[in-house]
């Protein structure tokens with residue numbers, strides 16, 4: 001009993017520390033974007049050179065250590081000892097990250113790896129050495145890559161089914177060159193029922209596009225749990241956690257919408273806690289594939 005209380009106490013302290021550590025890492029991310037000098041845990045300051053990169057690699061290494069420590073502490077708090085009870089029969093969570101790759105991709109990968117969780121990245125076109133490298137890292141870590149269109153430009157892609165498929169094929173081509181395969185899973189920018197497509201393509205455009213997507217052998221996925229991380233430029237971390245927790249209640253299969261975007265720093269902060277809470281609610285995690293559970297706002 002005494003040991004139990006002490007262990008719980010340690011976990012609580014761990015969580016408080018980890019919250020601070022995550023906050024600190026994020027502070028550094030914000031600071032880097034704003035080209036300000038980040039405040040370090042040690043009280044020292046790191047300088048930023050004119051390119052915006054920290055001049056000290058040891059400082060960067062320290063920040064990485066902080067994130068890893070935060071992940072470990074959060075994981076222990078929510079999942080308990082290594083041989084905790086197995087996931088509840090049949091409850092499955094598909095975490096999805098849209099719009100990457102970005103400056104946050106590697107950090108998201110690190111969190112997922114630390115929890116042993118596989119997810120799905122609905123990526124857009126990023127034909128640079130860094131973009132190509134990130135596609136490869138996502139695939140090499142065992143996650144699924146899905147097509148989210150090359151340009152993500154509503155006025156271009158939703159003009160017609162032909163315009164949409166041209167854009168999708170352009171990304172397929174890039175992914176085939178980099179990771180060696182063309183994804184057969186897809187997410188529409190804005191979701192299958194978005195109204196922003198009406199201006200370029202008319203009111204019935206999404207049905208027509210969805211029909212062609214299916215005819216060409218793709219499966220498309222909307223979501224039944226939104227993290228709400230797109231509801232504000234930088235959504236409050238606790239709003240993200242609460243949104244996922246409450247929307248997943250009572251559901252057996254969930255597809256969780258999140259974003260892999262440089263400015264979505266709170267999604268990254270929320271991620272270890274979101275995973276921990278879903279695990280505690282009995283969910284196991286998997287990546288999407290063509291025959292997975294799907295959730296579609298609109299069926300063609």
Ligand SMILES: [Zn+2]
Pocket residue numbers: 098099148152189190
């Ligand atoms: Zn998107």
